[in-house]
Amino acid sequence: MSDTADHDLLAVAAHRELLGQILDKWSLSVLTELCEAPRRFNELRRAVPEVTQKSLTTTLRRLERNGIVERRVVNTRPVAVEYRITPLGKTVREPIDALLMWASTNLPRIEEARRRFDEDLGE
Numbered sequence: 001m002s003d004t005a006d007h008d009l010l011a012v013a014a015h016r017e018l019l020g021q022i023l024d025k026w027s028l029s030v031l032t033e034l035c036e037a038p039r040r041f042n043e044l045r046r047a048v049p050e051v052t053q054k055s056l057t058t059t060l061r062r063l064e065r066n067g068i069v070e071r072r073v074v075n076t077r078p079v080a081v082e083y084r085i086t087p088l089g090k091t092v093r094e095p096i097d098a099l100l101m102w103a104s105t106n107l108p109r110i111e112e113a114r115r116r117f118d119e120d121l122g123e
């Protein structure tokens with residue numbers, strides 16, 4: 001394979017990994033909450049009640065690693081941790097909102113396509 005093809009494959013893999021981490025089940029819910037206001041860990045747990053503590057921790061660490069979320073220690077008694085969206089994280093809101101709008105707009109057509117597909121398999 002050529003160097004260009006190798007580079008292209010690596011770029012696709014990197015994009016896929018990043019998008020998978022930003023668009024996963026819990027990240028979307030967490031980002032929605034953090035775009036509204038900074039939140040403490042337990043506030044996020046209450047806002048997204050279906051997420052487990054372990055999944056929320058993993059999601060927040062992944063988003064922090066990617067520069068989308070920032071973790072700040074708040075000097076209170078007891079010491080607390082607050083999560084907030086970063087400037088980079090704010091830039092992802094518009095494309096995510098566009099993707100969610102596309103899904104909402106096209107969901108009836110997608111459900112119809114799924115129904116036809118499933119019927120064809122049953123024949």
